[in-house]
Amino acid sequence: VQKYGAEFRKNPVGTGPFRFKIWKEGVKMVFVKNPRYFESEHGRRLPLLDAVAISFLADRQSAFLEFVKGRLDFLSGIDPGYKDELLTRQGQLNPKYKDRIRLLSEPYLNTEYLGILVDTSMPAARNSPLRDIRIRQALSYGCDRVKMIRFLRNNLGTPGLQGVIPPGMPGFDSAHIRYPYNPEKARQLLKSAGYPDGKGMAPITLTTTSDYIDLAKFFQSQLAELGIRLVIDMNQPAAVREMKAQAKLEFFRASWIADYPDAESYLSLFYSPNFCPGGPNYTHFSNPDFDELYKMSMSIPRLDDRIPLYKAMDSLIMSQAPVVILYYDKVLRFTRNNINGLGTNPMNLLDLKRVVKE
Numbered sequence: 001v002q003k004y005g006a007e008f009r010k011n012p013v014g015t016g017p018f019r020f021k022i023w024k025e026g027v028k029m030v031f032v033k034n035p036r037y038f039e040s041e042h043g044r045r046l047p048l049l050d051a052v053a054i055s056f057l058a059d060r061q062s063a064f065l066e067f068v069k070g071r072l073d074f075l076s077g078i079d080p081g082y083k084d085e086l087l088t089r090q091g092q093l094n095p096k097y098k099d100r101i102r103l104l105s106e107p108y109l110n111t112e113y114l115g116i117l118v119d120t121s122m123p124a125a126r127n128s129p130l131r132d133i134r135i136r137q138a139l140s141y142g143c144d145r146v147k148m149i150r151f152l153r154n155n156l157g158t159p160g161l162q163g164v165i166p167p168g169m170p171g172f173d174s175a176h177i178r179y180p181y182n183p184e185k186a187r188q189l190l191k192s193a194g195y196p197d198g199k200g201m202a203p204i205t206l207t208t209t210s211d212y213i214d215l216a217k218f219f220q221s222q223l224a225e226l227g228i229r230l231v232i233d234m235n236q237p238a239a240v241r242e243m244k245a246q247a248k249l250e251f252f253r254a255s256w257i258a259d260y261p262d263a264e265s266y267l268s269l270f271y272s273p274n275f276c277p278g279g280p281n282y283t284h285f286s287n288p289d290f291d292e293l294y295k296m297s298m299s300i301p302r303l304d305d306r307i308p309l310y311k312a313m314d315s316l317i318m319s320q321a322p323v324v325i326l327y328y329d330k331v332l333r334f335t336r337n338n339i340n341g342l343g344t345n346p347m348n349l350l351d352l353k354r355v356v357k358e
Contacts, residue, residue, distance in 0.1 A: 017047040017353045029054040039353065046353045048341070067334065070100075073357065074342070075334040076350075080214050083154055086334065091155040102335050105156070107168045109258035109346045110329035111266065113160065114139075114206065114219070117250055118322045119275075119284030128250045129201050134193040136321035140179035142186035142226045143219060149327055152214050156332060160325030163314035164256070164266045167328055168346055170303055171263035171310030178318040179325075186226050198227025207233045208253040209240055215326065216253065245277045247284055254282065255329070258347055262303075263310040267294060270317050283322040290316050 001008045012020050017039070018031035031052045039046040055072065057063040060079040064086075067075045078087065086094055086101075093103040116136055117125040129135050145159035158167055162178055165171045187197065195201040204223075208216045213234060220230040235243075243249050259265045268274055271294050274281040290313055297309040317323070331344045341354040 018049075018052055021051070026056050028056065041354065048354060048356050049352060052352055068097075068100075070336065073336045073339050076332070076348075078154075078156065078332050079211070080152070087154045087156070089150070089154055091153075100337055102337055102339070104331070104333040104335065104342065104344045106331050106344045107158070107166070107346060108329040108331040108348055109166055109169055109261065110255055110348075111160070111164055111166045112157075112255045112326045112329055113164070113253075114324040114326065115244075115249075115252050115254045115283045116322050116324070117247060117283055118320075119247065119286070122247045122284065124248050124250045125284075127202070129195075129204060130251060132193050133321060134189040135195075135201075136324075137179070138186040138189040138193075138226065138228075139223065140321060140324050141182045141189065142228070143179075143222050143324060143326075144181040145325075145327060146181065148215070148218055152218060153327065156330045157327040158330075160327045162325070163318050164269070164323065164325065165263045165310065165314050166258075166266075169258065169261065169263050169266075171307050171314065173311045173314060176315070178315075183226060190226065190228075195227075198229070201228060203229040203231050204251055205231045205233050206251045206253070207235060207240055207243065207249045209237045210234060211237075212253050244282050247276055247282070252282070256280075261347070263307075263314075264297065267297075267310065267313050267317075270313075270322070285317070285320065285322040287316060287320065 004011050010023060017034055017037045019034045021032045022028070022030040033047055033050050037046060055066070057066065061081045063072065063075060064079070064082045066072045086097065088094060093101060116130045117128070118131070120126055120131050125131055145161060149155055149157050149159050161180060162173055162176060165173070167174070190196065190198060206216055206219070213232070216232045220232060223230045240252065244252050244254065256266055256269060269280050269282070270285045270290060271281060272286045272291050273279065275284055276282050293309050293313050297306045300306045300309070331346070331348045333342065333344055335342055338358040340356045340358065
């Protein structure tokens with residue numbers, strides 16, 4: 001840092017399998033094999049690739065076209081703009097690409113949700129209909145997640161019918177369906193809150209980005225059937241992140257990818273001392289019973305002994321409904337057929353040490 005000053009970011013130092021070579025910002029980055037890397041496998045020194053070139057393409061549609069033309073070897077994730085071209089309705093690779101492309105997939109430790117600011121001391125929540133727990137619960141009962149996954153995600157993902165802890169993570173409670181699609185139950189809750197068929201309720205504003213506009217519109221149409229007016233406020237990703245971190249959003253789309261393979265990573269989103277902007281509690285959810293269970297779980301070393309507390313915390317969160325769980329994601333990786341050894345993992349970490357390009 002002393003040597004390079006402000007340019008130290010362009011002169012990284014590391015001990016990984018690849019080392020920095022070229023970076024033309026916004027265009028391309030190149031890493032080359034690190035000859036001093038310590039790992040070997042089956043008598044071969046890792047990594048197996050000579051170099052890795054990363055292209056920066058702001059438009060995902062352009063990235064898809066470059067991939068299909070064979071100019072890119074690897075594409076991560078799916079975009080609404082080309083999902084029906086690459087995937088069948090059942091989430092399988094379109095047969096016309098099988099001679100060129102390989103699809104790798106597995107459950108992803110990523111929960112996609114809609115967050116609700118429940119702290120009425122904040123201006124954004126002070127007059128919101130969502131300050132009433134019955135309205136929040138009605139939102140969850142009124143969303144057909146199975147239909148959403150089938151038509152918007154080509155069945156890639158698991159409908160978010162349980163809690164914030166995703167499948168594959170110890171603490172996930174598969175036995176309890178928290179909010180099955182039940183529009184009649186949603187209408188009963190609206191009526192008990194004083195808004196029969198949504199009459200008299202102020203509009204609710206959902207803030208999202210263009211990448212998730214299809215999900216937002218689907219949710220909007222679902223709530224319209226209940227008489228709830230949902231206004232979609234589309235913003236740039238950086239603006240959404242900033243407003244969410246400052247607790248300025250009444251209702252927002254978000255997701256949480258595990259930082260480490262323990263349910264505490266998800267439950268930390270609802271711990272009172274983690275209120276944003278100092279922490280990741282973007283909903284400002286606060287419950288003394290939850291906080292006590294959270295602190296208790298942190299003092300228990302054995303995972304098996306923590307799991308009952310994790311499930312109890314997850315259940316408590318869902319009963320208070322500071323979030324609407326949409327779905328549990330899947331890792332999706334597309335490669336050219338001449339790429340081998342990539343594999344997948346539940347945290348979607350990109351490990352290129354064993355990759356071979358034939």
